[in-house]
């Protein structure tokens with residue numbers, strides 16, 4: 001029997017679900033809040049012919065199914081392969097990422113290297129006996145000087161909390177048993193890295209020639225060609241469930257109303273719970289209200305490429321200078337020359353600022369002030385001459401990162417258990433839809449398996465058991481329903 005499905009959001013999860021459901025013969029209506037762009041956080045915005053992502057988006061997955069789906073969704077010649085290139089920038093110098101200790105010490109100069117060496121010796125002689133926080137743990141392993149230069153600033157910019165409040169467990173997990181001595185020995189006597197490839201360090205990845213949004217625009221076209229409806233500029237504001245007919249009525253802020261047998265939501269759980277009628281219990285609404293998110297601003301700065309500027313071949317660089325607020329700089333022409341009109345003569349950098357909208361600060365600044373800040377910081381860093389700037393554009397992304405605080409997993413468990421029991425045809429998928437700090441592949445896999453469940457008329461797959469590699473959890477593997485996919489810092493208890 002034809003199933004009618006309403007999908008909230010036309011990001012990777014929503015569009016993947018729509019695509020697969022259309023293939024499976026279901027009737028699909030997608031409601032997207034954004035008036036112009038599909039792709040969600042993986043969209044590509046355009047300004048004066050320049051195209052930019054919300055952070056650069058690599059297309060890389062350990063799941064052959066997802067890799068094959070990307071190939072199916074985008075014309076093959078439109079998916080280019082890129083060699084990863086990214087470095088750390090500190091006080092006018094570039095350092096390899098991940099750090100190569102010999103190169104780092106040489107790059108810092110004799111006096112600074114001596115200071116680093118002495119502080120390392122001091123840390124070995126008098127380490128923090130029981131390192132509880134990130135600062136103590138890293139200082140024990142590398143000395144306080146190297147910690148200040150290569151760990152403190154960037155970590156605090158990204159996560160928005162002092163390193164003294166970040167639990168040492170996170171450092172231990174990420175940096176494993178590494179310390180300066182071992183890093184130096186392994187740099188001087190290189191041996192093959194054991195184990196699998198680390199996802200953040202993959203050497204090459206695919207990328208749509210015109211940015212990730214190109215792939216999602218093509219996916220949307222395919223959905224429409226199969227009869228699926230996609231309504232842009234329709235923010236869902238209300239979902240009413242009729243238990244007797246087991247059907248949904250979904251209303252948008254703009255006044256549209258759609259009915260269906262199932263709802264797939266990729267909207268943030270924190271936003272979804274208060275929209276549901278009849279209302280979930282106060283416990284669930286409280287848990288939804290307690291979920292928190294980190295927000296993200298990109299300021300794209302367009303400029304004439306100038307001989308006096310450093311020649312960046314990197315797709316992105318990490319900014320470790322404490323004197324500026326920018327955390328990372330994207331270099332869009334290195335992702336694909338077609339992102340920048342007149343690449344070679346023109347360039348476009350995306351300055352990334354991590355913030356909390358609720359704390360105002362950067363988020364509350366007017367666009368013109370943010371543009372000025374970004375240009376000033378590029379000039380301060382020596383990455384650009386002020387005279388070469390031709391334009392700028394601010395792109396804001398609310399709820400870019402679901403926050404894993406000490407209570408989040410309990411809140412998510414409370415919400416999903418009650419929703420599954422009382423609204424069995426409401427399906428949570430995707431990043432904020434499941435409050436999972438994931439990549440596109442994970443979001444897409446949750447959508448694919450959700451579509452399979454709906455078409456089969458039964459829960460063949462528990463979507464919470466899909467792991468970081470977008471693979472369905474095998475028996476005996478970790479319980480991914482409670483794990484948070486990627487490791488993120490937690491506060492010191």
Ligand SMILES: Cc1cc2nc3c(=O)[nH]c(=O)nc-3n(C[C@H](O)[C@H](O)[C@H](O)COP(=O)(O)OP(=O)(O)OC[C@H]3O[C@@H](n4cnc5c(N)ncnc54)[C@H](O)[C@@H]3O)c2cc1C
Nearest residue numbers: 009011012013033040041055057058236267430431439440
């Ligand atoms: C800085 C950054 C860099 C990243 N880099 C990579 C990378 O290199 N590779 C990678 O694979 N992934 C990357 N990701 C992750 C990737 O962006 C996400 O995994 C992916 O976009 C999640 O897809 P989604 O559909 O689950 O959610 P989203 O992308 O969040 O899409 C949700 C959609 O729902 C819409 N929506 C929300 N609420 C409503 C509502 N009430 N009504 C209607 N519509 C609504 C939104 O407008 C949005 O379009 C990155 C993320 C960030 C923040």
